Amino acid sequence: MISPxxxxxxxxxxDTASLVEALEGGAVLLFPDxxxxxxxxxxxxxxRPFADGKAKxxxxxxxxxxxxxxxxTPEEQEALRQLxxxxxxxxxxxxxxxxxxxxxxxxxxxxxxxxxxxxxxxLSWRRDDTRLHVDAFPSNPIGQKRILRIFRNINPSGQPxxxxxxxxxxxxxxxxxxxxxxxxxxxASLLAALRITxxxxxxxxxxxxxxxDALKQDMGYQGSAPxxxxxxxxxxxxxxxxDLVMHGAMGGRYMLEQTAYLPVAAQVRPETSPHAILxxxxxxxxxxx
Ligand code: SIN
Ligand code: FE
Numbered sequence: 001m002i003s004p005x006x007x008x009x010x011x012x013x014x015d016t017a018s019l020v021e022a023l024e025g026g027a028v029l030l031f032p033d034x035x036x037x038x039x040x041x042x043x044x045x046x047x048r049p050f051a052d053g054k055a056k057x058x059x060x061x062x063x064x065x066x067x068x069x070x071x072x073t074p075e076e077q078e079a080l081r082q083l084x085x086x087x088x089x090x091x092x093x094x095x096x097x098x099x100x101x102x103x104x105x106x107x108x109x110x111x112x113x114x115x116x117x118x119x120x121x122x123l124s125w126r127r128d129d130t131r132l133h134v135d136a137f138p139s140n141p142i143g144q145k146r147i148l149r150i151f152r153n154i155n156p157s158g159q160p161x162x163x164x165x166x167x168x169x170x171x172x173x174x175x176x177x178x179x180x181x182x183x184x185x186x187x188a189s190l191l192a193a194l195r196i197t198x199x200x201x202x203x204x205x206x207x208x209x210x211x212x213d214a215l216k217q218d219m220g221y222q223g224s225a226p227x228x229x230x231x232x233x234x235x236x237x238x239x240x241x242x243d244l245v246m247h248g249a250m251g252g253r254y255m256l257e258q259t260a261y262l263p264v265a266a267q268v269r270p271e272t273s274p275h276a277i278l279x280x281x282x283x284x285x286x287x288x289x
Contacts, residue, residue, distance in 0.1 A: 002228050003165040003245045005030050005238075008098060017268075020101050024272045026168050026244050028230070029098070031237040036090050036152060036256075042083055046156040046254045049115030050080055056127070057257075059112040060084045070113075084111045084256070091150040091258035094237065105266035106148065109259040117253040118162075129249045131216040132166045132225060134274070135242040136208035141201045143289060144265070146273060147243040150258040153232045159252055160231040166246025167226040170277050173211070175221070177281055180210040188289065203287040204275050208243065215246075244274050 006027045008019065023029055038046070051058050055069035060081060065088075067081040088111045096103050118130065125131070135147050153161045166172065183203040192200040201209075215221065229250070232238055240247070264273045279286050 001168045001171070002226050003028060003168065003240075003247075005165075005230060007032060010034055014098060016098060016100055020099055020268050023099070023239065023241065024267055024269050026241070026272075028165065028238050028240040028245060030232070031094070031098070031239070032233075033235070034090075034094065034237050036087070036154075036237075038083075038154075041079055043156070044076070045080055045083065045113065045115070046154055050076060050113075051115055057112045057114040057116070058084075059110045060088070061110050065111075080113065084113060087111055087152070087256045088258055090152075091260070094150060094239065095260070099239075101268050102148075102262055102266065106260040106262045109261055111259075112257045114255040114257060115253060118249045118251050125216050126213060128216060131222055132164060132227060132246045132248045133212050133215045134169065134172075134208065134244065134246060136205070136212040138209060139197050141197055141199045141205040141289065142208075142243070142261070143199070143202050143205065144263060144275065146241055146262040146264060146267065148239070148260040148262050149242045150237065150239050150260070151232070152237045152256045153234045153252065153254070154256055155234045155252060155254045158234060159254075160233050161252035161255055162250040163230040163232065164227045164248040164250055165230055166248075169244050169246070169274055170281070172215070172225075172246060173274075173277060173281050176211055176214050177207075177278070179214055180207060183207070183287060185287065200289040202289040204278065205289075207278055207286070208274065244272075 004027045006022045007030045010033045050070055050072045052069055052071045058069040060067055065085050067077055070077045070080055088108055183206040188201040191197045264270050264275050
């Protein structure tokens with residue numbers, strides 16, 4: 001089954017329970033008409049990239065919301081920072097209104113401004129997000145948490161963000177799990193001791209990283225796997241568990257993105273988590289860090 005796109009109009013009665021169920025089941029929730037206006041000063045951020053070009057994108061992190069990777073005058077950089085802080089609030093508001101089951105349970109992590117064209121960046125296969133993949137963080141073990149992402153296309157000239165979405169996680173995992181190297185607690189401890197990872201990788205982190213890499217390296221799978229093209233138009237917002245939903249970004253520029261973490265235990269149906277699916281496919285619990 002290919003990940004469904006579920007459209008959620010801003011007005012009208014909301015069945016938030018069925019939204020959460022769809023989201024946890026691997027859907028992309030598409031909000032076509034949420035407001036996030038730019039001030040006249042902010043319009044410049046979609047006219048050219050205010051990025052130093054060294055990192056993949058510009059972001060803020062933590063309570064202090066320190067801005068990383070930006071370019072521009074101090075005034076412009078402060079305005080960009082404020083824009084990202086406002087987007088973080090917007091994402092929190094979306095969760096509170098449309099996914100109230102997660103209110104008080106999600107933690108908001110990084111907020112990013114992505115001004116570059118997806119196509120034009122020459123990246124290594126591992127960083128090439130045009131290839132279908134699930135998200136996994138090499139240096140930042142996620143453990144018993146989920147990655148929930150809130151995206152918004154802020155392109156000023158009508159250019160859509162183009163994605164591909166793939167088959168459901170379980171079907172993908174069945175094909176790839178047998179090829180993955182086994183988890184070694186000793187190597188995981190070593191990586192943490194050497195500060196290559198910020199904490200010790202669990203078996204789940206290990207499997208997700210190797211899935212991410214195996215998927216991106218398998219060009220046969222990339223071409224022939226079940227998949228569908230999706231267009232996210234300017235002004236649209238979409239939300240998905242990017243650790244569960246197979247996705248690739250094929251084109252577009254100027255996007256905002258908020259990452260949120262949700263403990264698996266805080267899900268309405270924890271049994272739909274990639275953690276639980278992997279354990280079920282292996283026929284045993286995953287080893288903890
Ligand atoms: C990704 O998470 O793979 C990238 C999404 C995007 O840039 O649209
Ligand atoms: Fe991704």
